Amino acid sequence: MTRALGLALVLLAGCGDPPEEGPSDEEIADEIWQDIQGWEGWTQIAPWDGLQPSSDCTHGPYVEITFNDLAADNYGSDDLPDGSIVVKRGHDADDGSAPRDFVTVMKKIEGYDADRNDWFWLRISDSGEASDTAIGQASFCYGCHAAGGSDYLLTTRDDPGEPGACEN
Numbered sequence: 001m002t003r004a005l006g007l008a009l010v011l012l013a014g015c016g017d018p019p020e021e022g023p024s025d026e027e028i029a030d031e032i033w034q035d036i037q038g039w040e041g042w043t044q045i046a047p048w049d050g051l052q053p054s055s056d057c058t059h060g061p062y063v064e065i066t067f068n069d070l071a072a073d074n075y076g077s078d079d080l081p082d083g084s085i086v087v088k089r090g091h092d093a094d095d096g097s098a099p100r101d102f103v104t105v106m107k108k109i110e111g112y113d114a115d116r117n118d119w120f121w122l123r124i125s126d127s128g129e130a131s132d133t134a135i136g137q138a139s140f141c142y143g144c145h146a147a148g149g150s151d152y153l154l155t156t157r158d159d160p161g162e163p164g165a166c167e168n
Ligand code: HEC
Pocket: 053, 054, 055, 056, 057, 058, 059, 063, 065, 086, 087, 088, 104, 105, 106, 121, 122, 123, 134, 138, 140, 141, 142, 144, 145, 152, 153, 154, 155, 156, 158, 160
């Protein structure tokens, strides 16, 4: 075999496989749905423990926020580790007595979005139905969350607000 032919064969062989495709956002959302089962029992972090008045009302007048072990153990770090998850449920009514029927979630997935600290953003209903728009690299979510705090976590920037300060 000539050297040129050998090289050509090597190059051709290298072109055979299509590039590895990662899972789709919908598939990742399904995994996250499994991950967050039982999230109500995860760790809470003061002053955001229990049900607290939101600082800006975006997620409802009251918010309930829990952290899986990885996220709780590294809370305040500039780069939470792969697998960290934070879940938040907004609650309506003046006293927060009306929980919304969906949660919003941030999950750190190494390599998912290197420009924005690899967070996967998700809004998902209580029956496990992911939003069409608030999923994955959701600019609506990270646009606000990039504005301070450590590693996009706004609870590290803000204290809870005043009860009754949000219009319902
Ligand atoms: C306009 C600003 C804004 C937008 C848009 C927004 N958030 Fe938030 N989010 C906040 C604030 C402020 C907090 C801190 C708690 C509070 O004051 O309600 C927060 C808290 C959270 C938390 C708790 C963890 C933490 O410390 O930040 C999660 C999880 C979360 N948001 C997910 C999302 C997702 C997912 C989206 C997109 C669907 C989203 N957020 C869109 C303002 C925003």
